Amino acid sequence: MPDTKELASYSVDDWLHHLEALHAHVIELGLDRVHAVISQMGLTPSVPVITVAGTNGKGSVCAMMERIYSAAGFSVGVYSSPHLIRYHERVRINLAPITDLALCQSFQAVEAGRGEVALTYFEFGTLAAMAAFMQAKVDVIILEVGLGGRLDAVNAFEPSCTVITSIDLDHQAFLGNTREAIGFEKAGIFRKDIPAICADPLPPATVEAHARAIGAHWLPLAQDEHGFGYRRVENQWNAWCGQKHYRSLPIPALRGSYQLNNAAAALAAIACLQTTLPVSMGAIRRGLLEVELPGRFQVLPGQPQVILDVGHNPHAAKALASNLSQLGYAERTFAVCGMMADKDVDSVIALLDGHIDVWMLASLPPPRGANAIELAEKIIARGGVAHSYDTPELAWNAAFKQAGERDRILVFGSFITVGEVLPLAQKRHASH
Template sequence: MSFPTTLSDWLTHLESLHPKGQAGIELGLERVARVKAALGQSEFCPVITVGGTNGKGSVCAYLENILDRAGCKVGCYTSPHLLHYNERVKINGQPVADETLCAAFAKVEAARGSEALTYFEFGTLAAWEVFAAAGVEAIVLEVGLGGRLDAVNIYEPDVAVVTGIALDHTDWLGATREDIGREKAGIFRPGKPALCADAKPPQSLLDHAAAIGAELKLIGRDFGFEKSTEDRLQWRYWHTIGGELQRRALAFPGLRGTAQLANASVALTALECLKDRLPVSMGAIRRGLIETEVAGRFQVLPGQPTVILDVAHNPQSAQVLADNLSNMGFFNRTHAVVGMLGDKDIATTLAALKGKVDTWLLCDLNVPRGATAAQLAEVVASLGGAVECHADPYAAWQAALKRTAGNDRIAVFGSFHTVAGVLPHVGQRHRQPDGTPS
């Protein structure tokens, strides 16, 4: 049997295996479960599965960093990637090498037989092969879409986390929060901790947890956070795991925004539930939280002009972005580089930024499901600010740089594809002594 020899060739091969290609979505566990069995995969260390509409990437990052600082060998599988596929499969925060991925892909290919796996299913099985070969001591899995029928759900979690629940991917998950909550609750397991960081969880999630006998723990009831009134540089995490109220004073996490306190709280609660198997010190917690960085999650870049990269792509995450922009201090003007996928709730998402953007630099996304700049322009026409249309994120980025002057800022958001289109070029910012771009 002849296999591809480079990571690029393997990824091209993965795209060809399923009729829907890389962008294809075919929910269901039957195919991927059969290949898991053929590979002989089984759970060999504590597994934390993290789902939710927004915030799951941040929670995974907190878990990964804290466990790393605690001296644990931890594997973390997330998606999508921004620039390189290797970003999806990391051990102790480091993307694995091409050769390691290629070896794992070869094992999956040899085992799959005639199964037409999707790109994500194949990658999920390969990530597990990487972690098993490395002998990791903990695994953090991020749900790709939904939960119940997502490929990562073939693995049995010791703790399952659902962050927030909002309307997104409605074509696959349902048109209401109740529908979506039911799908996301599908990662819960009987008799195992099931954590939810949504302040108002759908009844469907509560009902499913009760029906299967999961140990449901809710933010605001079983764990949560408080902003310190004595020290503006600290916040308090609390929980009642074990029945006794405990509080810890902590420095604010490295990721910005009030929403990150909820994400940090649920990550700490997941570790609290596993403390007998994965003990972590307060020093590891403090370092792990403070030193966590995730590209594209309200990532504020150093230098001039101030640049914010955010993969916000639905109404809930856009509102968080808007709040974070408001809390940054004074800027003369805000220029927004925006590209979105056409199946998102574009109108409601962009409406969250009404009155906060002076110039909309809209771009086509030349990917499957990508919206055009013209489509976005129809939406933002009523939101105020000047509007420009560009062929791609890089062209919009260049136009934004030409417009910046003095104390301006540039916000790049709307999709992973938008941020990925700009990220390789953000270091190419040069300013004259008078503050104007060169």
């Protein structure tokens, strides 16, 4: 371990390299290590904590609550992952990514507090985020689960409210091969007497069963006062949670029809904490209109139209296909796509192939990254047109060169793919 004097001079990059070297495994689920360091550091927040799990939609729900609580005048800390461009995006305080100084100070606090405990990269980052939020004295903390729920480092902190956004197949090597098994893992964030909000319209039985077994306050997506729900009315929508009703709401600024589901879950959590964190209708409307989250069906202005979406599993691909079908006409759709080899690549391709004319496939870094040539072979075998490139940047450059003003370019498949292309796309559009 470096000495204290050396640690004090560490940059953010130095710290991230240090985190990567601490533990033999990138992922090792379990809470014992995190609980031990929480105890040693006294990392027990005195403000409400909202924990959000789910296959897809977690980031959107967190972002909506973040904007609404900020509009209501509260100081808000949000921890989410992974990041698109810079690690700082994972730790947001009052809508802004954490500063270099605050992040390094939090890393140093965890390093000093962990003793001989070998934390994983995610565990170390989770503890540092909480240290930063407590140092900043925020009013509410929103934590996005990294993987699953029950054994995720985020779950070491006691929540005041819990949300599950959706449940589908992803990370099967860690969570199980069925929705029932994955649902049980995600339901691990529930607590006795604490709201257990579930926005999946058809959750596996294991989710409700676990909520009821531990005595959580079960709030499913429903059409009555026993849960929460929403209804679209022309260009507005109404939502409710129990006896609390929200009427004539603006459509959220995040694109995609599924965002109403996410927004309803966010409002349910806000309703559950209304006594502790009072929020006005004005703050809700403003938050919904101003919410931003890069890479979630993000449409850049200009021609050709560029869409960026971090969707990387079948559940997300189905939603992406639905959103594409609702867009206006385009002569051709080019797809810049790079994926992880451990994802259900075949299902993602099958769901989107009918919406894409030309695939520009990019290799992502080993060991997890899928090879572009192998991806191209899958497309060609289906009768599609595909080209392979060594990096997302090269695939993007080729797509932008070939696409005409009446075409569109879809960038998707991984946070890495979107994160590499996003600044290039923004720069290219700014110069045209």
